[in-house]
Amino acid sequence: MDKDPQNNNERLTRQQYRQQHTTVSNDSEDEQQPFRSRVDQKIEQEQLTSEQKMQRLRKRLNIAIISLVVAIIIVYLILFFVK
Numbered sequence: 001m002d003k004d005p006q007n008n009n010e011r012l013t014r015q016q017y018r019q020q021h022t023t024v025s026n027d028s029e030d031e032q033q034p035f036r037s038r039v040d041q042k043i044e045q046e047q048l049t050s051e052q053k054m055q056r057l058r059k060r061l062n063i064a065i066i067s068l069v070v071a072i073i074i075v076y077l078i079l080f081f082v083k
Contacts, residue, residue, distance in 0.1 A: 012020070036044075048056075
């Protein structure tokens with residue numbers, strides 16, 4: 001059997017997968033990992049200033065408000081046109 005990790009016939013253990021994943025990410029340092037550990041996220045959150053945190057929260061709240069308004073409008077249109 002071929003020991004090539006690209007071969008889908010052979011399943012990798014978690015340890016092998018993580019080792020392969022870290023090797024690939026270490027080879028390309030410019031590439032940002034799509035999934036970060038919780039520790040990395042916590043460190044990043046602690047480094048943000050209060051102004052940056054407020055801007056981030058404002059953006060999230062604006063998105064939530066806009067999506068709720070759009071949802072309400074859609075519901076009213078459905079109720080108006082469906083009898």
